[in-house]
Amino acid sequence: xxxxxxxxxxxxxxxxQGVLSAMPLRGAISGFGxxxxxxxxxxxxxxxxxxxxxxxxxxxxxxxxxxNLIKNVxxxxxxxxxxxxxxLDFLDIASPPAFHAASTRMALEAGAHVLVEKPLCLDxxxxxxxxxxxxxxxxxxxxxxxxxxxxxxxxAYELVSQGRLGDLRYISLVRLxxxxxxxxxxxxxxxxxxxxxxxxxxxxxxxHGWHAFYLMxxxxxxxxxxxxxxxxxxxxxxxxxxxxxxRVEFPDGRLAYSHLSWRAPTRRTSAVxxxxxxxxxxEGNRVLLTExxxxxHDYSVSDEPDDSYHAGWFAGVAAHFxxxxxxxxxxPLVNENRAxxxxxxxxxxxxxxxxxxxxxxxxxxR
Numbered sequence: 432x433x434x435x436x437x438x439x440x441x442x443x444x445x446x447x448q449g450v451l452s453a454m455p456l457r458g459a460i461s462g463f464g465x466x467x468x469x470x471x472x473x474x475x476x477x478x479x480x481x482x483x484x485x486x487x488x489x490x491x492x493x494x495x496x497x498x499n500l501i502k503n504v505x506x507x508x509x510x511x512x513x514x515x516x517x518x519l520d521f522l523d524i525a526s527p528p529a530f531h532a533a534s535t536r537m538a539l540e541a542g543a544h545v546l547v548e549k550p551l552c553l554d555x556x557x558x559x560x561x562x563x564x565x566x567x568x569x570x571x572x573x574x575x576x577x578x579x580x581x582x583x584x585x586x587a588y589e590l591v592s593q594g595r596l597g598d599l600r601y602i603s604l605v606r607l608x609x610x611x612x613x614x615x616x617x618x619x620x621x622x623x624x625x626x627x628x629x630x631x632x633x634x635x636x637x638x639h640g641w642h643a644f645y646l647m648x649x650x651x652x653x654x655x656x657x658x659x660x661x662x663x664x665x666x667x668x669x670x671x672x673x674x675x676x677x678r679v680e681f682p683d684g685r686l687a688y689s690h691l692s693w694r695a696p697t698r699r700t701s702a703v704x705x706x707x708x709x710x711x712x713x714e715g716n717r718v719l720l721t722e723x724x725x726x727x728h729d730y731s732v733s734d735e736p737d738d739s740y741h742a743g744w745f746a747g748v749a750a751h752f753x754x755x756x757x758x759x760x761x762x763p764l765v766n767e768n769r770a771x772x773x774x775x776x777x778x779x780x781x782x783x784x785x786x787x788x789x790x791x792x793x794x795x796x797r
Contacts, residue, residue, distance in 0.1 A: 456756065459485035459519050461510055461534050462526030463493040465613055466548065466740055470577075471525055472500065474745035478753055487513045510534060514541040521571075521756065524548060527625035528632025532557040535572065539564045544571040544760075546752050549641040550779065551772045553632055558776055562769060571760045573752055574772045576645050580747035582732035583713050584646065587704060590711060590730065591650060595720060597708030602650055602687040604643045604702050607695035611638060611673075612739035627671060634671035635691045636663060636782060643689040644775035647679055650704065653767070654681050656774060660792045661782035677782055680792070 458475065460467050463486050475481050485505045486497035494506040507513040514522070514537060522538040524531055524547045532552040538545045539561070551574040552558050565572035578584055591599055611626035611633075625631035626638050648656070658680045663672040673693040680686060702713040709722045718730040735743045755764045774795075781793040 455479075456481045456520040456753065457484050457518065458521045458523060459483065459487065459513060459517060460523045460525055461487040461513075461538075462524060462530075462548075463488040463490075463497050464525065467523075467525040468496070468500070469740035470742045470745040471523055471749075473742040474747075474749040475523070477746040478749050481749070481753065485513050485517045485519070510537060514538060514543065519543045521546060521752075528553060528637055529630060531632075532561060535561050536564065539568050539570055539572065542568065542570070544752075544756055546573050546575065546748075548575045549645075550574070550632070550637055550776065552776070553637070555776065555780060558773060565760060569760055571752070571755050571762075571765055573755060573765060573768045575745070575748050576642075576649075576768060576771055577741055577744040577748050578642050578646055579649060580744040581741070582734045583716055583718055584650075584702075586718050586730050586732055587702070587711055587713060588650060590720060591652075591704065591706075595709055596704060596706035596711060599651065599704060599706045600685055602647055602702070602704050604646060604687070604689045605699065606639045606643070606689075606691045607697065607699040608639075608693050609695055609698065611635070611693050627669070629670040634665075635673050635693055636661075636675045636779060639691045640675055640677065640689070640779055640782065641775045643677070643691065644679075644778040645771040647681075647687040647689075647778075648771050648774040651681055651685060651687070653770060654685070655797050656681055656687075656778055656795045658792045658794050659778050659781040659785060660790050661785045662790050663783070663786040672786075675782070677778075678792075679778060 458481055460471055460483060472483065475483050483501060483504065485507060486494065486501070487507045487510045488494055489508050494508065497504055497506050521544040524534045524545065526534060528550050531547050531550065532554070535545050535547055535552070552561060561572060590596060613624060613626065626633040648654070656679050659677065661675060661677045664674040665672045675691040677689045678686070700715060704711040709720050712719045716732050716734050718732060720728045720730055735741070751764055755762050758764070777795050781795055785791055785793045
């Protein structure tokens with residue numbers, strides 16, 4: 432998939448007023464790559480009050496795939512035409528990151544609510560403009576923060592909230608992968624290789640860092656980060672980073688750390704959290720809490736296999752989004768998601784600035 436195909440999106444369109452009713456919600460997906468097929472579509476199909484009526488993708492093979500997978504779906508190679516013709520309640524954006532902001536703006540201007548794959552956008556000015564537009568249009572704008580749905584991290588959040596760890600002081604999040612998701616996929620126009628292309632918003636800091644940053648913010652109880660320092664590295668000749676080592680400081684001496692790699696010999700997803708009372712270790716679905724006394728409690732969970740798409744988690748995201756449409760754009764879920772997205776974006780931008788300056792600490796504006 433060439434970046435130019437997606438740049439057919441044009442933000443200058445008229446608005447449409449949409450009112451939710453008791454009828455099933457009419458939704459569409461923009462960007463029908465593997466994450467949309469394996470996670471988003473599967474997740475929406477668990478929602479009996481949602482119909483996916485249209486698909487937008489500039490790649491012909493993907494539009495044909497949508498027609499094969501979804502009965503009576505209408506497909507478009509132009510997002511503006513779809514928004515003009517479909518009277519949508521919401522748009523689910525699953526295109527590469529570089530196109531999120533333009534697609535979101537178009538959908539909001541058309542009167543649709545919007546759910547966006549991470550990252551919500553790549554620029555602070557874009558974030559300010561999009562959130563202001565969502566408020567002006569009285570529309571829900573949310574980012575897919577699916578790791579919050581993971582049973583292991585839900586369990587961690589519950590234990591932290593119950594005070595089982597005491598005063599949380601430290602979080603470590605490690606994501607080891609041998610390559611980016613879809614790196615070897617040359618099907619459907621080769622579009623799954625966007626993670627390796629700077630022009631489409633690739634790189635491990637964007638792809639995995641956003642997840643780490645909103646998890647830090649959430650597990651720290653919504654506390655705003657104070658500063659970030661980072662080292663990024665890329666293979667010779669590459670245009671995007673494939674390794675990130677990140678330190679985030681929070682108020683009162685609290686610290687978070689994340690190591691992200693596409694160079695590892697094996698896939699591993701792990702975390703360590705500790706407070707003044709206990710330590711929590713997460714390794715896949717294994718969740719162990721060790722008290723200061725040495726007593727160990729097993730809070731392990733059951734979950735689907737650790738793959739790149741996590742279809743079951745998106746079903747939870749879809750449920751939260753649908754609830755937010757019913758509760759309105761100023762609901763607690765929307766406000767929480769916006770705060771997480773803002774923290775993730777500022778940490779991502781700060782980490783890049785830090786890495787470009789030799790790893791110095793960069794203050795995060797509040």
